[in-house]
Amino acid sequence: xxxxxxxxxxxxxxxxxxxxxxxxxxxxxxxxxxxxxxxxxxxxxxxxxxxxxxxxxxxxxxxxxxxxxxxxxxxxxxxxxxxxxxxxxxxxxxxxxxxxxxxxxxxxxxxxxxxxxxxxxxxxxxxxxxxxxxxxxxxxxxxxxxxxxxxxxxxxxxxxxxxxxxxxxxxxxxxxxxxxxxxxxxxxxxxxxxxxxxxxxxxxxxxxxxxxxxxxxxxxxxxxxxxxxxxxxxxxxxxxxxxxxxxxxxxxxxxxxxxxxxxxxxxxxxxxxxxxx
Numbered sequence: 262x263x264x265x266x267x268x269x270x271x272x273x274x275x276x277x278x279x280x281x282x283x284x285x286x287x288x289x290x291x292x293x294x295x296x297x298x299x300x301x302x303x304x305x306x307x308x309x310x311x312x313x314x315x316x317x318x319x320x321x322x323x324x325x326x327x328x329x330x331x332x333x334x335x336x337x338x339x340x341x342x343x344x345x346x347x348x349x350x351x352x353x354x355x356x357x358x359x360x361x362x363x364x365x366x367x368x369x370x371x372x373x374x375x376x377x378x379x380x381x382x383x384x385x386x387x388x389x390x391x392x393x394x395x396x397x398x399x400x401x402x403x404x405x406x407x408x409x410x411x412x413x414x415x416x417x418x419x420x421x422x423x424x425x426x427x428x429x430x431x432x433x434x435x436x437x438x439x440x441x442x443x444x445x446x447x448x449x450x451x452x453x454x455x456x457x458x459x460x461x462x463x464x465x466x467x468x469x470x471x472x473x474x475x476x477x478x479x480x481x482x483x484x485x486x487x488x489x490x491x492x493x494x495x496x497x498x499x500x501x502x503x504x505x506x507x508x509x510x511x512x513x514x515x516x517x518x519x520x521x522x523x524x525x526x527x528x529x530x531x532x533x534x535x536x537x538x
Contacts, residue, residue: 269314269445273321278359280352284341287352289329291360293321298389299365300324300534301353303373305395305517306461307432308449309335312370315523320531324366327356331376333457335449345463346372350380357387366534368392370517371436372464375399379467381478390479392530395488395516397495398502400471406495407468421455429453438487438515445520480506481533485514485521492516507533 273292280287290310300320304312310328320326330337331349353376357365364387369377374396381388382400397406420428429450433443480503484496493510500508509529514521 271314271317273318273326275317280355280359282342282344282352284343285332285339286337287330287332287349288336289327289352289356291325291327292317293325295325295361297324299357299360299362300326301356301365301367302326302328303349303353303367303369303376304328304331304334305371305373305436307334307429307453308436308446308517309452311335311445311449312517312520316368316519316527319523319527323531325360325362327360327365329353329356331372333453333460335452338452338454339456339460342460345460345466346376347379347463347466349376350383353380354384354387363387364389366390366392368530369394369396370519371395375464375467381476382471382474385477388478390481390534392481392483392533393496393499394483394518394526395485395492395496396482396499397492398499399468400474401499401502402470403468403495406491421458425455435489435516437517437520438485438513439521442517442520446517476503476505479533481530482506482508483511483518483526483529484508485511485516485518487513487515487521488518489516 275290275292278289302313309330313328332346333339366389367377374393377391378399420431429447433446436446437443482496482500484493500506511518511525519526
């Protein structure tokens with residue numbers, strides 16, 4: 262087994278829970294001691310809670326761990342939902358209440374980083390710390406990212422119109438660098454359907470330039486060195502503009518570095534949370 266290999270088999274006892282909403286349900290998964298601090302992991306677009314399988318056992322030893330299938334992903338199918346993906350922040354808040362917590366450490370990957378920041382905008386006193394992997398500041402001027410994302414969206418739509426499997430293979434190839442992890446990502450993306458695209462429009466409510474936003478929680482910004490140049494650059498730019506933040510590059514890992522190199526990712530995040538407690 263290589264140094265960055267972690268078994269996909271989870272030893273921790275996981276409870277699957279359901280949040281019944283108006284016309285749909287959101288599923289989340291909880292494990293670990295209820296008396297310990299809470300960590301909420303937020304997955305990237307097209308994946309689901311299984312993105313964090315290689316984090317569960319490691320963090321459940323010292324924390325209560327929650328992972329979520331966001332609307333349109335995993336088991337949280339769209340059904341008759343009128344809500345969009347931005348409504349996830351209210352799902353998170355309900356989960357905190359259901360689990361008996363007033364605050365949580367948030368760990369987001371890609372789209373999950375946008376949701377984490379948006380949650381902090383609405384519930385700033387409930388964020389104990391925030392870890393960002395493959396993300397950028399939702400409150401900044403992101404015209405360059407928006408242009409690149411529009412181009413990428415056209416590519417996604419074109420592929421999805423002709424073949425959802427072609428679309429799933431493509432997003433898997435750009436999300437992780439290791440072939441074994443690309444296969445795992447593809448398996449998760451198999452539950453993302455054409456109908457799921459509808460709820461993604463809610464991201465437009467999240468990405469808006471806002472002035473005088475204060476970060477009142479410890480912030481760690483991570484990037485995989487095999488991620489796209491723009492993604493790496495924007496992560497570093499955000500760190501440079503936020504003097505209290507910490508930044509680290511994860512070597513030999515792509516966009517979802519928590520999957521490509523879980524050992525390094527887990528160690529960095531655990532040290533960050535412990536040092537800032």
